[in-house]
Amino acid sequence: MKGQSKGYPSADLLHRCHFRLLQLGSRRGIPGQRNDPVWNKPRTMEHNEIWHVWRGVGYIQKEGAEAIRFNSGSLLFLKADSRYESWQDLEDPACITHISFQVLDDEGSPVTELFPDALPTTLARTREMLFDSMLRRIQELHWEMFNEQRGKKLPPERRYVAGYWDVDMKFRFWESAPLFTNLRIPAETPDGFLGSLADNLFKSLVLEFLYQAEHEQTPYRSGVSLRHRQIIQNILCTIEDDNQSTPTVEALAKTAGYGINHFTRIFTKVVGKPPKEYITDLRIRRAKDLLANSDRSLKEVAIQVGYQSPAFFSRQFKLKEGISPSEFRRTGKMATQG
Numbered sequence: 001m002k003g004q005s006k007g008y009p010s011a012d013l014l015h016r017c018h019f020r021l022l023q024l025g026s027r028r029g030i031p032g033q034r035n036d037p038v039w040n041k042p043r044t045m046e047h048n049e050i051w052h053v054w055r056g057v058g059y060i061q062k063e064g065a066e067a068i069r070f071n072s073g074s075l076l077f078l079k080a081d082s083r084y085e086s087w088q089d090l091e092d093p094a095c096i097t098h099i100s101f102q103v104l105d106d107e108g109s110p111v112t113e114l115f116p117d118a119l120p121t122t123l124a125r126t127r128e129m130l131f132d133s134m135l136r137r138i139q140e141l142h143w144e145m146f147n148e149q150r151g152k153k154l155p156p157e158r159r160y161v162a163g164y165w166d167v168d169m170k171f172r173f174w175e176s177a178p179l180f181t182n183l184r185i186p187a188e189t190p191d192g193f194l195g196s197l198a199d200n201l202f203k204s205l206v207l208e209f210l211y212q213a214e215h216e217q218t219p220y221r222s223g224v225s226l227r228h229r230q231i232i233q234n235i236l237c238t239i240e241d242d243n244q245s246t247p248t249v250e251a252l253a254k255t256a257g258y259g260i261n262h263f264t265r266i267f268t269k270v271v272g273k274p275p276k277e278y279i280t281d282l283r284i285r286r287a288k289d290l291l292a293n294s295d296r297s298l299k300e301v302a303i304q305v306g307y308q309s310p311a312f313f314s315r316q317f318k319l320k321e322g323i324s325p326s327e328f329r330r331t332g333k334m335a336t337q338g
Helices: 011-015 128-149 193-217 226-241 249-256 260-271 275-293 298-304 310-321 325-337
Strands: 018-028 048-055 057-062 068-071 075-078 083-088 095-104 161-165 171-173 182-184
Touching (some): 018 193, 128 182, 193 226, 193 275, 226 260, 249 275, 298 310, 298 325, 310 325
Antiparallel strands (some): 018 182, 048 095, 057 068, 057 083, 161 182
């Protein structure tokens, strides 16, 4: 599956893609040191990376382009297969949160040429508090899942690995790692609520970066305004962070301050699916987590995720998953025990 390398990808294309996180971590610069060991020479990026600078000053230069200064609050996007050189201020070295990732289609194959040639390395104006909180939350979720795995015997594709990169670009494991470590994320992240929340938050972050980049370059382009996108993105973050309730379309529209029809149009443009479909998917995803990880009855699960009728819940579940909730619970528990 190929995207468009010339222009920005459509919302529909992006929402059909899966953003697989590979590694996350933090780097803290040392005063008087121009580079950390990872960046002691120019690098060709093996995967896409997003950086969020939370302190200090640094510089980055993409091959063939001018060097760019970044500082606290900057958000940077480094494209796979592109070559960069980076260095930091000697007196005020940069401290960075970074996430590497790849994009897959619905069959699990890498998506190439998704991000446009015109995509900037950094944005002239970023919503610092939003990006900072989203990245911190993504990190917290993955470290929480890492801690839950400790002591469990899991296959390599489902196991988190903590460590750091040494001066020879070799990955060293947790036992000898310094305070600021990197976390390798497994190919198969946990299916529960935490994994889904982390994935959705990261996808929202990438979408917001792409939108802001396009908006800066074409500020008068017709379509969804930045204010509308911000409202929808904030609503999505609130929904995903609250696993105790599932809102209705009417409640979401009221929160946004729009009528239902207007809200539905804007939501669909931003998210790529209507709010009713999004809420159904959310309910089923939360139901799967409860079925696999609790002993609640089907009726209790249905009510918890927002269905008053267990029969209607079962029909919706089978329509989405291809099996009934009871069958899913049986197969899920067998897999867990195995």
